[in-house]
Amino acid sequence: MAKLYSYKEIAEHNTENDLWMIIDGKVYDCTKFMDEHPGGEEVLLDLGGQDATGPFADIGHSDDAVKMLEDLYVGDVDKDSEPIAVVKGDPASTTTGGEGNGVMILAIAAVALAVVYFYLNQK
Numbered sequence: 587m588a589k590l591y592s593y594k595e596i597a598e599h600n601t602e603n604d605l606w607m608i609i610d611g612k613v614y615d616c617t618k619f620m621d622e623h624p625g626g627e628e629v630l631l632d633l634g635g636q637d638a639t640g641p642f643a644d645i646g647h648s649d650d651a652v653k654m655l656e657d658l659y660v661g662d663v664d665k666d667s668e669p670i671a672v673v674k675g676d677p678a679s680t681t682t683g684g685e686g687n688g689v690m691i692l693a694i695a696a697v698a699l700a701v702v703y704f705y706l707n708q709k
């Protein structure tokens with residue numbers, strides 16, 4: 587039986603000295619692999635402690651890359667555990683990601699509402 591790890595537990599392994607990630611419901615310890623990764627350390631660090639299933643698939647990794655995962659496997663995700671939002675350690679290095687998008691969506695919604703309002707009041 588594979589060992590199960592909660593999302594919270596996995597999220598704690600998000601530094602360059604201790605880096606885990608989730609791919610397809612499995613947990614991988616990428617700490618030692620980071621130096622060898624042909625795609626660089628930074629992408630792995632960014633996804634430390636998180637679910638990297640999408641990004642890993644998007645790159646179109648080779649069968650060799652998928653095979654490498656076997657050596658890094660440490661266990662499975664406890665799917666019954668509470669999913670958590672990972673907040674990266676260094677705020678200075680974060681770009682205008684999540685929050686910026688929220689503001690943008692609000693701005694677009696406000697403009698759309700104004701346009702609808704304008705047309706409704708035409709008659």
Ligand code: HEM
Binds near residue numbers: 638647
């Ligand atoms: C532990 C998981 C991973 C393993 C074992 C792995 C392995 C590899 C390998 C072997 C390659 C060389 C090309 C290939 O054989 O497909 C590669 C390339 C690459 N990987 Fe990963 N990778 C992992 C995770 C990731 C993640 C999460 C990302 C995030 C976006 C990523 C981004 C890339 C990129 C951008 C390249 C292309 C490098 C280039 O050709 O310029 N990899 N990876």
